[in-house]
Amino acid sequence: MRVHRFVTNDLTIRVAAVDATAAVQEMQKLQNAMPLATIGMGRAMVGALLMSSQLKPGQEVGILLKGNGPLGSLYAQSNYEGQVRAYCPHPEYIAHQEEDFLNLKKALGFGQLTISRQQPFQKQPFYGTVEMVSGEVGEDIAHYLHQSHQIRSLVSLGVYLDSYGKVKSAGGLLLEVMPGVEETVVDKVQKNADSQQEAVSKLILAGQSPEEFVRPYLEGIPFTELPHPFEVKYFCPCTPERVKGALSTLGITDLEEMIAQKQDTEVQCQMCGRRYDVKTEELESLKENLRKSSMH
Template identity: 60%
Template sequence: MKEKVHRFVSNDFTIRIAAVNSTAVVAEMQKLQQTYPLPTVAVGRAMTGALLMASHLKEGQQVGLYFKGDGPLTAVYAEANFEGQVRGYSPVPVFEPANYEGGLKLATHMGKGMLTVTRHLPFQKQPHNGTVEMVSGEIGDDIAHYLIQSHQIRSLVSLGVYLDTYGQVRAAGGVILEVMPGVEEALVDKIQKNAEKFTENISKMLLDGAQPVDLVKPYMEGIPFTELDHDHSVEYYCPCTKDRVVRALETLGIAELEDMIMKNEPAEVVCQMCGRPYEVPVPELSELKDKLHKGSLH
């Protein structure tokens, strides 16, 4: 059975929560992109965060998270929509540090940088972008920082990816808790105290059989809450098409395309996000070259 993002609300409607077991989609990303441990953790956390944020949007809306740092892990991107479709990517999928003395902490390898959050709304031509400084590079803290800076929403974000000794994904998931305006401060204090008491690793909890609601309960101890309907299965989905691949080939330029045509070589392109291979035959490369040539004459 496919997983879904579980959404909850406190009974006084001042706190909204989302939790997910994202193991299957993070494992799918790792399988498609053959990512090493650190990129797997980084992209897996970002995908989980995107799923949780997207579940608080409306039908047809999606959110993209782009973490750009000055460290060797360089960048991480993930996007998800309200319907539970998600994908993620790092331009350095096989990055590996000199040693793993620091474990799988991301901060050192992401470095200092910026987080850009993009919200796509169905009827708007231009997406809405918000950019904030990364405060830790650990993904969850940076999302919480974005929410308070850009939306004045206080939040608690906990994301985890558990790898086995071979670096393979065994569990992944997360929880996001957002405090709405007008909440009583006593309630916020209660959540903070609950969070301080709760020291378990959430990906390890999922590995041991915990359900998404079990990730929520420790934070909401003593606060009544209810689950909301959200019947969208989580799946790894990439909207790449051959048309998009052909458009991407335009960036090669006329000379490069001409060289491939002269050598009678079809272009073989693999989507970086889903690993799907595409072949563009020589006649189509000729058409593309002619189109670029005509365009250059205007």
């Protein structure tokens, strides 16, 4: 599975599409995520995969939706090469009311969408932030592209779960209209899109390939596929230093408690589940650093 990229022959519309089922299933397995977090992280992963495929080798896109609802936030990151990962602070969250079991908008609440774009040889990534307009991820990304980059787009992201809450399919498409396009072409695309009844995740479940589910959107407009030969993969580049560093968010009191127990402990990367051993001395030095930084 890889991100497929297409461009119309007049170069005014570009489309990226992906079947990300395996990567989203892997995320759900590693994080033991419940339906709402799975749908949210899954959609963000698909969005990040699609957006990063339009960049250059080595570049990354991070998508952060930060709301005031019980799910807290959703984060996904992908690079041009199709390596993708995701994080949610409350993967275990389940809505109280049955009618809200799949209501991502309600679980996320009101908030902001921030998209970062990292580039090799540049220290600071580029950040853009907009208000969330729907909390369903796809519409929020479309809103961001319009507000921050003046790009009109269609963003369709989907995760399909079975009755046990397990991922059956996941994927989506991102269609972007470039400046200078003929309005008649835009009308044609809009009309094509309006006649699409089925969600992308259902089309993938039915066995359609990215090329097959993109085709109806570009009906009547000649287009070409661009090479993009990277296998999509759930991949976490965590290092012991970074994961252990996260312990400093615990604060001095908690660290002291752990130190007092005089046992080597273990921390787990929340994105991939990998475990790292932490020695008591390491806890001591984390505490010392915290103490120093809290003094000024």
